[in-house]
Amino acid sequence: MSLTLLDYERLMGQPVVRASIRRAQICAGGSYDEFVDQLYLDIDQLIYSMQSAPELRQDDSEDRLSGEILQGLRLLGYDAYPDGKTGGHVDMTVKMAAYSWLGEAKKDGNFDEGLLQLTTRYKTASGNFAHNQAGLVFYMVASPNAKSLLKGWSDKLATQNCSPVQCPNNVLAYFSAHIVDGAGTDLKVRTMGVSLYHKPKDKSARTSAKRKAAKAAAAGASTAASQGSATKGGAPGASKP
Amino acid sequence: MREACLNILQALTSAEGQLDHYSFNKIQEFAAVDDDKVVARAATYLSNANLQVLRTCLMYEYRGYFFELPKEELQHYVKDEDVVHPESGEPISKAEILVFFAPGPGMQEKAAR
Numbered sequence: 001m002s003l004t005l006l007d008y009e010r011l012m013g014q015p016v017v018r019a020s021i022r023r024a025q026i027c028a029g030g031s032y033d034e035f036v037d038q039l040y041l042d043i044d045q046l047i048y049s050m051q052s053a054p055e056l057r058q059d060d061s062e063d064r065l066s067g068e069i070l071q072g073l074r075l076l077g078y079d080a081y082p083d084g085k086t087g088g089h090v091d092m093t094v095k096m097a098a099y100s101w102l103g104e105a106k107k108d109g110n111f112d113e114g115l116l117q118l119t120t121r122y123k124t125a126s127g128n129f130a131h132n133q134a135g136l137v138f139y140m141v142a143s144p145n146a147k148s149l150l151k152g153w154s155d156k157l158a159t160q161n162c163s164p165v166q167c168p169n170n171v172l173a174y175f176s177a178h179i180v181d182g183a184g185t186d187l188k189v190r191t192m193g194v195s196l197y198h199k200p201k202d203k204s205a206r207t208s209a210k211r212k213a214a215k216a217a218a219a220g221a222s223t224a225a226s227q228g229s230a231t232k233g234g235a236p237g238a239s240k241p
Numbered sequence: 242m243r244e245a246c247l248n249i250l251q252a253l254t255s256a257e258g259q260l261d262h263y264s265f266n267k268i269q270e271f272a273a274v275d276d277d278k279v280v281a282r283a284a285t286y287l288s289n290a291n292l293q294v295l296r297t298c299l300m301y302e303y304r305g306y307f308f309e310l311p312k313e314e315l316q317h318y319v320k321d322e323d324v325v326h327p328e329s330g331e332p333i334s335k336a337e338i339l340v341f342f343a344p345g346p347g348m349q350e351k352a353a354r
Binding site (some may be wrong): 002003004005006007008009011012016017018020021022023024025026027074075076077078079096097 | 264265266277278281282285286288289290291292293296297299312315316318319321334335336337338339340341
Protein backbone atom coordinates (compact mmCIF):
# COMPACT_ATOMS: atom_id res chain seq x y z
CA MET A 1 0.00 0.00 0.00
CA SER A 2 1.50 3.35 -1.04
CA LEU A 3 1.30 6.61 0.83
CA THR A 4 -1.10 9.11 -0.70
CA LEU A 5 -0.68 12.86 -0.47
CA LEU A 6 -3.74 12.90 1.79
CA ASP A 7 -2.05 10.42 4.18
CA TYR A 8 1.17 12.41 4.12
CA GLU A 9 -0.66 15.63 4.99
CA ARG A 10 -2.46 13.82 7.82
CA LEU A 11 0.87 12.69 9.24
CA MET A 12 2.76 15.96 8.87
CA GLY A 13 0.11 18.66 8.57
CA GLN A 14 -0.80 20.31 5.29
CA PRO A 15 1.27 23.51 5.75
CA VAL A 16 4.38 21.47 6.55
CA VAL A 17 4.09 19.29 3.43
CA ARG A 18 3.26 22.22 1.21
CA ALA A 19 6.15 24.32 2.56
CA SER A 20 8.59 21.43 2.19
CA ILE A 21 7.66 20.96 -1.48
CA ARG A 22 7.75 24.69 -2.09
CA ARG A 23 11.27 25.00 -0.63
CA ALA A 24 12.44 22.14 -2.84
CA GLN A 25 10.96 23.96 -5.83
CA ILE A 26 12.76 27.18 -4.87
CA CYS A 27 16.05 25.26 -4.83
CA ALA A 28 15.23 23.77 -8.22
CA GLY A 29 14.86 27.14 -9.89
CA GLY A 30 12.22 29.15 -8.03
CA SER A 31 12.18 32.93 -8.01
CA TYR A 32 13.55 35.34 -5.40
CA ASP A 33 10.02 36.45 -4.51
CA GLU A 34 8.99 32.84 -3.89
CA PHE A 35 12.02 32.43 -1.62
CA VAL A 36 11.11 35.50 0.42
CA ASP A 37 7.39 34.61 0.57
CA GLN A 38 8.19 31.17 1.96
CA LEU A 39 10.86 32.55 4.30
CA TYR A 40 8.33 34.96 5.84
CA LEU A 41 5.79 32.16 6.31
CA ASP A 42 8.49 30.11 8.06
CA ILE A 43 9.70 33.01 10.21
CA ASP A 44 6.10 33.74 11.21
CA GLN A 45 5.64 30.16 12.42
CA LEU A 46 8.82 30.45 14.51
CA ILE A 47 7.68 33.81 15.91
CA TYR A 48 4.27 32.36 16.84
CA SER A 49 6.02 29.53 18.64
CA MET A 50 8.12 32.05 20.63
CA GLN A 51 5.06 34.18 21.40
CA SER A 52 3.24 31.10 22.71
CA ALA A 53 5.64 30.90 25.67
CA PRO A 54 6.82 34.43 26.51
CA GLU A 55 7.37 33.53 30.17
CA LEU A 56 10.38 31.42 29.14
CA ARG A 57 12.04 34.28 27.30
CA GLN A 58 11.95 37.17 29.76
CA ASP A 59 15.68 37.14 30.38
CA ASP A 60 16.84 36.15 26.91
CA SER A 61 19.21 38.47 25.09
CA GLU A 62 18.57 39.76 21.59
CA ASP A 63 21.17 37.33 20.22
CA ARG A 64 19.62 34.40 22.04
CA LEU A 65 16.18 35.23 20.62
CA SER A 66 17.56 35.64 17.10
CA GLY A 67 19.47 32.40 17.53
CA GLU A 68 16.17 30.64 18.15
CA ILE A 69 14.79 31.87 14.83
CA LEU A 70 17.99 31.02 12.97
CA GLN A 71 18.11 27.53 14.46
CA GLY A 72 14.50 26.93 13.40
CA LEU A 73 15.30 28.08 9.87
CA ARG A 74 18.32 25.79 9.67
CA LEU A 75 16.14 22.80 10.58
CA LEU A 76 13.89 23.73 7.66
CA GLY A 77 16.85 23.66 5.29
CA TYR A 78 17.90 27.31 5.14
CA ASP A 79 21.49 28.35 5.45
CA ALA A 80 20.84 30.72 8.35
CA TYR A 81 23.48 32.24 10.61
CA PRO A 82 24.26 35.37 12.61
CA ASP A 83 26.96 37.95 11.94
CA GLY A 84 27.57 37.34 8.26
CA LYS A 85 30.15 39.82 7.04
CA THR A 86 28.06 41.96 4.72
CA GLY A 87 29.31 45.47 5.39
CA GLY A 88 29.16 44.86 9.12
CA HIS A 89 27.83 42.22 11.46
CA VAL A 90 24.24 41.70 10.57
CA ASP A 91 22.05 39.79 13.05
CA MET A 92 20.56 37.33 10.56
CA THR A 93 21.79 36.20 7.18
CA VAL A 94 19.57 33.66 5.46
CA LYS A 95 20.38 31.94 2.19
CA MET A 96 18.74 29.30 0.06
CA ALA A 97 19.98 28.29 -3.37
CA ALA A 98 21.30 31.51 -4.95
CA TYR A 99 19.06 33.78 -2.88
CA SER A 100 19.76 35.74 0.26
CA TRP A 101 17.99 37.86 2.85
CA LEU A 102 19.23 39.99 5.75
CA GLY A 103 17.52 40.64 9.05
CA GLU A 104 18.35 43.11 11.80
CA ALA A 105 16.98 42.48 15.27
CA LYS A 106 16.36 44.85 18.16
CA LYS A 107 15.11 44.08 21.65
CA ASP A 108 12.89 46.72 23.26
CA GLY A 109 14.53 49.43 21.35
CA ASN A 110 15.79 51.42 18.62
CA PHE A 111 13.64 50.87 15.55
CA ASP A 112 15.34 53.73 13.67
CA GLU A 113 18.81 52.36 14.30
CA GLY A 114 17.84 48.95 12.94
CA LEU A 115 16.45 50.47 9.78
CA LEU A 116 19.51 52.67 9.28
CA GLN A 117 21.76 49.63 9.58
CA LEU A 118 19.76 47.83 6.89
CA THR A 119 19.67 50.76 4.49
CA THR A 120 23.08 52.37 5.02
CA ARG A 121 25.47 49.80 6.43
CA TYR A 122 24.69 46.28 5.29
CA LYS A 123 24.85 45.06 1.73
CA THR A 124 23.00 42.07 0.35
CA ALA A 125 24.65 38.83 1.44
CA SER A 126 24.79 37.66 -2.18
CA GLY A 127 26.14 40.98 -3.48
CA ASN A 128 23.21 41.05 -5.88
CA PHE A 129 21.03 44.14 -5.36
CA ALA A 130 18.16 42.39 -7.12
CA HIS A 131 17.83 40.52 -3.83
CA ASN A 132 15.97 43.51 -2.56
CA GLN A 133 14.18 42.41 0.59
CA ALA A 134 15.26 42.55 4.21
CA GLY A 135 13.67 42.38 7.62
CA LEU A 136 13.54 44.12 10.96
CA VAL A 137 12.67 41.89 13.90
CA PHE A 138 11.60 43.73 17.04
CA TYR A 139 11.45 41.66 20.22
CA MET A 140 9.10 43.46 22.55
CA VAL A 141 9.55 42.12 26.07
CA ALA A 142 8.95 45.35 27.98
CA SER A 143 6.09 46.72 25.89
CA PRO A 144 2.55 45.88 27.06
CA ASN A 145 1.14 46.92 23.67
CA ALA A 146 3.16 45.73 20.70
CA LYS A 147 0.47 46.58 18.15
CA SER A 148 0.34 50.20 19.26
CA LEU A 149 4.13 50.53 19.26
CA LEU A 150 4.30 49.13 15.74
CA LYS A 151 1.49 51.43 14.64
CA GLY A 152 3.58 54.38 15.85
CA TRP A 153 6.52 53.06 13.85
CA SER A 154 4.35 52.57 10.79
CA ASP A 155 2.98 56.15 11.14
CA LYS A 156 6.52 57.45 11.33
CA LEU A 157 7.50 55.56 8.18
CA ALA A 158 4.47 57.04 6.44
CA THR A 159 5.69 60.57 7.17
CA GLN A 160 9.01 59.60 5.55
CA ASN A 161 7.24 58.43 2.36
CA CYS A 162 8.15 54.79 2.98
CA SER A 163 4.59 53.62 2.16
CA PRO A 164 4.03 51.20 5.05
CA VAL A 165 1.51 48.46 4.35
CA GLN A 166 0.07 46.00 6.88
CA CYS A 167 1.14 42.40 6.12
CA PRO A 168 -1.95 40.28 5.37
CA ASN A 169 -0.43 37.20 7.05
CA ASN A 170 0.84 38.53 10.36
CA VAL A 171 -0.95 41.19 12.42
CA LEU A 172 2.33 42.40 13.89
CA ALA A 173 4.11 42.87 10.55
CA TYR A 174 4.41 45.73 8.06
CA PHE A 175 6.08 46.18 4.70
CA SER A 176 7.77 49.45 3.81
CA ALA A 177 9.80 50.75 0.88
CA HIS A 178 13.32 52.20 1.12
CA ILE A 179 16.37 53.01 -0.96
CA VAL A 180 19.78 51.42 -0.32
CA ASP A 181 22.54 53.97 0.23
CA GLY A 182 25.23 53.64 -2.40
CA ALA A 183 23.49 51.30 -4.83
CA GLY A 184 20.41 53.53 -4.97
CA THR A 185 18.29 50.41 -5.44
CA ASP A 186 14.94 49.64 -3.86
CA LEU A 187 14.75 47.74 -0.60
CA LYS A 188 11.50 46.28 0.65
CA VAL A 189 11.63 45.89 4.43
CA ARG A 190 9.31 43.73 6.49
CA THR A 191 9.05 44.88 10.10
CA MET A 192 8.10 41.97 12.33
CA GLY A 193 7.04 42.49 15.90
CA VAL A 194 7.54 39.66 18.37
CA SER A 195 5.41 40.28 21.42
CA LEU A 196 7.06 38.65 24.45
CA TYR A 197 5.55 40.80 27.20
CA HIS A 198 4.62 38.68 30.21
CA LYS A 199 3.32 40.32 33.36
CA PRO A 200 0.16 38.45 34.29
CA LYS A 201 -2.12 40.23 36.76
CA ASP A 202 -4.45 37.40 37.81
CA LYS A 203 -4.71 36.13 41.39
CA SER A 204 -2.25 33.29 40.91
CA ALA A 205 0.32 35.71 39.47
CA ARG A 206 -0.18 38.11 42.39
CA THR A 207 0.24 35.31 44.94
CA SER A 208 3.32 34.04 43.15
CA ALA A 209 4.81 37.56 43.06
CA LYS A 210 4.16 37.98 46.82
CA ARG A 211 5.77 34.63 47.52
CA LYS A 212 8.79 35.54 45.40
CA ALA A 213 9.16 38.88 47.17
CA ALA A 214 8.93 37.22 50.59
CA LYS A 215 11.50 34.63 49.57
CA ALA A 216 13.85 37.34 48.28
CA ALA A 217 13.42 39.33 51.51
CA ALA A 218 14.13 36.23 53.61
CA ALA A 219 17.20 35.42 51.53
CA GLY A 220 18.38 39.03 51.91
CA ALA A 221 17.89 38.91 55.67
CA SER A 222 19.76 35.62 56.01
CA THR A 223 22.68 36.91 53.90
CA ALA A 224 22.87 40.04 56.02
CA ALA A 225 22.79 37.96 59.21
CA SER A 226 25.56 35.65 58.03
CA GLN A 227 27.68 38.61 56.94
CA GLY A 228 27.15 40.22 60.32
CA SER A 229 28.18 37.08 62.23
CA ALA A 230 31.29 36.67 60.05
CA THR A 231 32.33 40.24 60.86
CA LYS A 232 31.61 39.72 64.57
CA GLY A 233 33.60 36.51 64.58
CA GLY A 234 36.56 38.39 63.20
CA ALA A 235 37.24 36.13 60.23
CA PRO A 236 40.74 36.78 58.93
CA GLY A 237 40.69 39.41 56.20
CA ALA A 238 36.97 40.07 56.74
CA SER A 239 37.40 43.25 58.70
CA LYS A 240 37.84 46.54 56.88
CA PRO A 241 40.91 48.61 57.69
CA MET B 242 14.03 10.59 14.71
CA ARG B 243 17.81 10.91 14.62
CA GLU B 244 18.17 7.15 14.47
CA ALA B 245 15.56 6.88 11.72
CA CYS B 246 17.46 9.47 9.64
CA LEU B 247 20.77 7.67 10.12
CA ASN B 248 19.23 4.30 9.22
CA ILE B 249 17.69 5.73 6.04
CA LEU B 250 20.98 7.35 5.08
CA GLN B 251 22.88 4.14 5.69
CA ALA B 252 20.44 2.07 3.62
CA LEU B 253 20.54 4.56 0.75
CA THR B 254 24.32 4.45 0.59
CA SER B 255 24.42 0.67 0.72
CA ALA B 256 23.90 -1.67 -2.23
CA GLU B 257 20.18 -2.06 -1.59
CA GLY B 258 19.58 1.65 -2.08
CA GLN B 259 19.87 1.80 -5.83
CA LEU B 260 16.36 2.54 -7.04
CA ASP B 261 15.02 5.69 -8.71
CA HIS B 262 12.06 5.97 -6.34
CA TYR B 263 11.22 4.51 -2.98
CA SER B 264 7.77 3.99 -1.52
CA PHE B 265 7.00 5.20 1.98
CA ASN B 266 6.93 1.55 3.10
CA LYS B 267 10.47 1.03 1.80
CA ILE B 268 11.66 4.18 3.56
CA GLN B 269 10.00 2.89 6.73
CA GLU B 270 11.84 -0.39 6.30
CA PHE B 271 15.12 1.53 5.93
CA ALA B 272 14.30 3.64 8.98
CA ALA B 273 13.55 0.54 11.06
CA VAL B 274 10.89 2.48 12.96
CA ASP B 275 7.23 1.48 13.37
CA ASP B 276 5.78 4.93 13.97
CA ASP B 277 4.57 6.38 10.62
CA LYS B 278 4.82 9.90 11.95
CA VAL B 279 8.48 9.55 12.88
CA VAL B 280 9.26 8.07 9.46
CA ALA B 281 7.40 10.90 7.69
CA ARG B 282 9.26 13.50 9.78
CA ALA B 283 12.60 11.84 9.06
CA ALA B 284 11.90 11.67 5.29
CA THR B 285 10.77 15.31 5.28
CA TYR B 286 13.88 16.39 7.19
CA LEU B 287 16.17 14.48 4.82
CA SER B 288 14.41 16.22 1.91
CA ASN B 289 15.23 19.70 3.20
CA ALA B 290 17.07 22.16 1.01
CA ASN B 291 20.32 21.96 2.95
CA LEU B 292 20.58 18.18 2.92
CA GLN B 293 18.67 17.10 -0.19
CA VAL B 294 19.34 13.46 0.64
CA LEU B 295 15.81 12.68 -0.53
CA ARG B 296 13.49 14.40 -2.95
CA THR B 297 9.75 14.19 -2.28
CA CYS B 298 7.95 13.18 -5.47
CA LEU B 299 4.22 13.59 -6.02
CA MET B 300 3.10 11.04 -8.60
CA TYR B 301 0.03 10.26 -10.65
CA GLU B 302 -1.03 6.98 -12.17
CA TYR B 303 -1.60 6.51 -15.89
CA ARG B 304 -2.37 3.13 -17.48
CA GLY B 305 -0.81 1.25 -14.58
CA TYR B 306 2.40 3.31 -14.49
CA PHE B 307 3.39 6.12 -12.17
CA PHE B 308 4.76 9.46 -13.32
CA GLU B 309 5.91 12.55 -11.46
CA LEU B 310 3.57 15.49 -11.54
CA PRO B 311 5.02 18.26 -13.69
CA LYS B 312 6.32 21.47 -12.11
CA GLU B 313 3.23 23.47 -13.05
CA GLU B 314 0.99 21.06 -11.13
CA LEU B 315 3.28 21.25 -8.10
CA GLN B 316 2.93 25.02 -8.26
CA HIS B 317 -0.84 24.60 -8.15
CA TYR B 318 -0.50 22.30 -5.16
CA VAL B 319 1.66 24.70 -3.14
CA LYS B 320 -0.84 27.47 -3.87
CA ASP B 321 -3.68 25.23 -2.66
CA GLU B 322 -5.23 25.16 -6.12
CA ASP B 323 -6.67 22.16 -7.97
CA VAL B 324 -4.12 19.70 -9.31
CA VAL B 325 -5.02 18.40 -12.74
CA HIS B 326 -4.16 14.95 -14.12
CA PRO B 327 -1.69 15.69 -16.94
CA GLU B 328 -3.25 13.07 -19.27
CA SER B 329 -6.97 13.35 -18.58
CA GLY B 330 -7.06 17.05 -17.74
CA GLU B 331 -9.42 16.25 -14.86
CA PRO B 332 -8.74 17.47 -11.32
CA ILE B 333 -7.26 14.73 -9.13
CA SER B 334 -7.78 14.44 -5.42
CA LYS B 335 -5.01 14.17 -2.85
CA ALA B 336 -6.12 10.57 -2.26
CA GLU B 337 -5.14 9.79 -5.87
CA ILE B 338 -1.72 11.43 -5.70
CA LEU B 339 1.01 9.14 -4.41
CA VAL B 340 4.08 10.19 -2.46
CA PHE B 341 7.40 8.57 -3.30
CA PHE B 342 10.94 9.55 -2.36
CA ALA B 343 13.83 9.71 -4.78
CA PRO B 344 17.52 10.05 -3.93
CA GLY B 345 18.09 13.81 -3.95
CA PRO B 346 21.01 15.82 -5.35
CA GLY B 347 22.77 15.57 -1.97
CA MET B 348 22.68 11.77 -2.17
CA GLN B 349 23.75 11.72 -5.81
CA GLU B 350 26.76 13.94 -5.03
CA LYS B 351 27.74 11.59 -2.24
CA ALA B 352 27.41 8.57 -4.56
CA ALA B 353 29.52 10.27 -7.25
CA ARG B 354 32.34 10.79 -4.74
